[in-house]
Amino acid sequence: MDILKVLSRGTKKVTNNSQLGAKAAPKLPSAGAKPNPQLFHDEVRGQKRKRKVGDEPEEKDESDLPEVDFFAPKPESGSKPGNERKQKAEQTSTPTLAQVAKLLTEDQCRQLLKSHRLKITLLSKVEDQSRVKKSKKKKKKVAVEPKKEEKKQLFPQVLESFGELRTSYGISRRVAENLVVQGYREPTEVQMGSLPLLLRPDLALPEEGGLEHGVDFLAVAPTGSGKTISFLIPAINNMMRRRSEEKLNNIHELEAIIIAPTRELAYQIVNEGRKILQGTSLRIVAMKKGMAVAADKQEMSEDSSDESGNESEQEPDSEEERKYEKTKRGTPTKADILVTTPLLLLNYLNSGSSQAQKVLPTVRDLILDEADVLLDPLFREQTLGLWTACTRPELRVSFWSATMGSNIESLVTERLQLRTESLGTKPKPFVRLVVGLKDTAVPNITHKLTYTASEQGKLLALRQLLRPSSRDESGPPLRPPFLVFTQTIDRATALHEELKYDIPLEAGGSTRIAALHSGLADSARATIMRKFRAGDIWVLITTDVLARGVDFAGVNGVVNYDVPGSSAAYVHRVGRTGRAGREGGVAVTFYTKEDIPFVKMVANVIAASERQAGKTGDDAGVQKWLLDALPNVAKADRKKLKERGVEARRTGGGTQAKITSRSGFERRKENNKRGAIAASKRRRDEPSDDSGDEDEWGGLDD
Ligand SMILES: Nc1ncnc2c1ncn2[C@@H]1O[C@H](COP(=O)(O)OP(=O)(O)OP(=O)(O)O)[C@@H](O)[C@H]1O
Numbered sequence: 056m057d058i059l060k061v062l063s064r065g066t067k068k069v070t071n072n073s074q075l076g077a078k079a080a081p082k083l084p085s086a087g088a089k090p091n092p093q094l095f096h097d098e099v100r101g102q103k104r105k106r107k108v109g110d111e112p113e114e115k116d117e118s119d120l121p122e123v124d125f126f127a128p129k130p131e132s133g134s135k136p137g138n139e140r141k142q143k144a145e146q147t148s149t150p151t152l153a154q155v156a157k158l159l160t161e162d163q164c165r166q167l168l169k170s171h172r173l174k175i176t177l178l179s180k181v182e183d184q185s186r187v188k189k190s191k192k193k194k195k196k197v198a199v200e201p202k203k204e205e206k207k208q209l210f211p212q213v214l215e216s217f218g219e220l221r222t223s224y225g226i227s228r229r230v231a232e233n234l235v236v237q238g239y240r241e242p243t244e245v246q247m248g249s250l251p252l253l254l255r256p257d258l259a260l261p262e263e264g265g266l267e268h269g270v271d272f273l274a275v276a277p278t279g280s281g282k283t284i285s286f287l288i289p290a291i292n293n294m295m296r297r298r299s300e301e302k303l304n305n306i307h308e309l310e311a312i313i314i315a316p317t318r319e320l321a322y323q324i325v326n327e328g329r330k331i332l333q334g335t336s337l338r339i340v341a342m343k344k345g346m347a348v349a350a351d352k353q354e355m356s357e358d359s360s361d362e363s364g365n366e367s368e369q370e371p372d373s374e375e376e377r378k379y380e381k382t383k384r385g386t387p388t389k390a391d392i393l394v395t396t397p398l399l400l401l402n403y404l405n406s407g408s409s410q411a412q413k414v415l416p417t418v419r420d421l422i423l424d425e426a427d428v429l430l431d432p433l434f435r436e437q438t439l440g441l442w443t444a445c446t447r448p449e450l451r452v453s454f455w456s457a458t459m460g461s462n463i464e465s466l467v468t469e470r471l472q473l474r475t476e477s478l479g480t481k482p483k484p485f486v487r488l489v490v491g492l493k494d495t496a497v498p499n500i501t502h503k504l505t506y507t508a509s510e511q512g513k514l515l516a517l518r519q520l521l522r523p524s525s526r527d528e529s530g531p532p533l534r535p536p537f538l539v540f541t542q543t544i545d546r547a548t549a550l551h552e553e554l555k556y557d558i559p560l561e562a563g564g565s566t567r568i569a570a571l572h573s574g575l576a577d578s579a580r581a582t583i584m585r586k587f588r589a590g591d592i593w594v595l596i597t598t599d600v601l602a603r604g605v606d607f608a609g610v611n612g613v614v615n616y617d618v619p620g621s622s623a624a625y626v627h628r629v630g631r632t633g634r635a636g637r638e639g640g641v642a643v644t645f646y647t648k649e650d651i652p653f654v655k656m657v658a659n660v661i662a663a664s665e666r667q668a669g670k671t672g673d674d675a676g677v678q679k680w681l682l683d684a685l686p687n688v689a690k691a692d693r694k695k696l697k698e699r700g701v702e703a704r705r706t707g708g709g710t711q712a713k714i715t716s717r718s719g720f721e722r723r724k725e726n727n728k729r730g731a732i733a734a735s736k737r738r739r740d741e742p743s744d745d746s747g748d749e750d751e752w753g754g755l756d757d
Pocket residue numbers: 092238239240241242243246276277278279280281282283284456457603604605606608630634635
């Protein structure tokens with residue numbers, strides 16, 4: 056299928072979005088359902104998976120599932136949790152969760168973890184049972200701090216199917232049903248490793264002590280591997296379980312905060328949360344400018360149960376919702392889970408006449424999605440400020456990303472220790488889960504590095520990808536929809552201007568291509584996101600504001616028009632394709648001689664990804680000779696690139712900063728010719744400017 060056919064699919068103007076999606080999606084390489092989203096399933100030599108004969112396979116009829124005990128009456132006060140379960144089992148005929156749970160042996164756990172390339176480690180310096188020495192005289196335990204290189208590896212229970220979430224880990228029937236409706240069956244690796252631990256640490260790690268308040272958790276897992284539901288399910292379920300046990304079903308209480316670096320990601324998490332919360336009384340809300348957050352308990356009012364059931368795929372800041380929020384301004388929002396960018400919530404906490412910062416004492420779960428960027432200098436103070444505001448001593452904190460530098464891990468470990476010391480509380484175990492390589496890789500897509508002699512060469516090469524006759528001879532063709540990443544807002548805008556007439560009018564013309572960056576009004580950003588998700592926009596030019604977390608299931612490719620500012624940025628940008636283990640995604644990275652000092656960082660990630668995918672020799676996108684030839688990147692240069700990008704491409708940086716293939720005169724002439732049609736189309740398609748509603752989130756842009 057050549058690209059003209061793809062682009063010309065709009066000749067008959069598609070009016071119904073679902074029409075395009077339904078027809079086009081399954082044919083596109085990186086779209087469509089992926090039956091098994093797992094990335095790894097290696098044979099473990101000399102060992103077979105031990106499932107007892109007669110054991111039920113993964114899928115179970117939900118109606119057959121036993122009722123678990125967490126909805127049972129509240130236990131007598133004073134009884135211990137362990138005894139409580141035992142007593143209840145004796146008193147009633149309802150089996151306890153521990154009885155119905157089909158737990159794997161440690162050996163089975165080891166095998167599963169190994170074959171799925173999961174490594175789970177205890178990071179905190181808690182008392183290490185294996186290294187405790189007993190003084191003979193005093194019979195006193197002396198804890199020996201584990202040395203850095205000797206961190207204890209753990210082999211907790213592994214989730215083999217979503218059905219087990221109910222049978223073994225006791226999640227609510229409603230949440231279990233909602234997951235089935237979403238089509239989640241086979242858990243991804245990060246879900247296999249994290250869900251048992253976060254849902255029932257006492258069952259997942261029966262040998263470890265100090266689990267009454269759960270664990271603090273850090274997860275490093277590939278892009279598109281399902282981290283969102285890995286943190287949503289436990290947060291939701293812990294909340295439901297506690298409220299059920301304490302008979303607190305009629306309240307909304309802010310119990311979990313999820314921090315994300317961009318508004319697009321925050322709204323996406325809210326949408327995912329709403330799907331899981333459908334039919335429950337819990338409410339997940341996106342923080343907005345001017346919104347008040349209630350930290351105290353409040354009675355549920357008549358109108359408050361509606362939104363958790365909102366199935367809309369729309370960005371939640373639609374016109375209607377903004378109107379709704381405006382009428383509610385000043386009234387504390389009834390939320391159980393709040394999703395926010397760091398500054399929005401921090402501004403709220405610092406607002407008001409009092410000098411003192413407001414605190415969030417009811418919050419029990421603090422979740423940092425894209426934790427490495429949230430703890431990077433750009434957001435660090437804001438994020439730590441929010442963490443400090445969550446004053447509950449037993450607060451559980453979790454950190455999630457596809458990339459996690461060791462500096463971030465050390466920072467987090469240190470902060471957790473300081474917190475327990477200052478609060479004088481018993482430390483919780485701090486557990487790290489790594490899927491695949493700890494250093495970054497995107498194994499399931501095709502990577503290509505393309506050298507062009509000049510900036511103009513890059514533009515030509517990109518045009519080539521949009522042209523009907525285009526076929527990239529040396530690799531798979533890049534088919535819409537795809538994302539194009541530039542270094543700055545100016546370059547994204549300029550590239551959009553340059554390319555917007557490249558798509559034939561009969562295929563939708565300039566409406567098929569758009570630019571999204573943090574310089575746009577919120578409503579414009581939301582509209583573009585919606586159109587791209589719906590398949591109406593085929594080429595989306597953007598900046599790093601869309602590099603992290605955002606999930607477009609059918610994106611076939613990513614073009615790094617400008618080299619990314621770090622290896623982590625490369626991983627996140629190209630990870631917008633090949634989601635949920637889908638294959639066929641393509642990532643093309645252009646580079647010119649200005650980029651050569653930095654390309655080795657990208658080449659190293661590509662080489663690691665290909666090694667992980669088993670591609671070597673001629674199959675590899677980065678040949679060994681290129682890796683050898685590219686200069687190593689000095690630390691100072693890495694820092695400069697991360698902070699400022701390639702100097703020659705910064706706004707006002709001379710000819711290299713410009714994106715154009717034609718002279719100004721030629722461009723004006725051409726634009727005049729197309730002006731009339733384009734202007735009327737623009738008036739019809741572009742959202743009205745309501746920049747007065749912009750929030751303070753600046754994004755990750757330049
Ligand atoms: N077990 C599963 N089976 C099938 N699809 C899944 C499963 N888990 C998650 N998904 C889907 O995979 C996609 C990616 O998930 P998600 O956005 O949570 O990835 P992520 O790990 O957070 O990625 P990133 O690091 O880029 O933020 C989503 O569309 C999600 O619905």
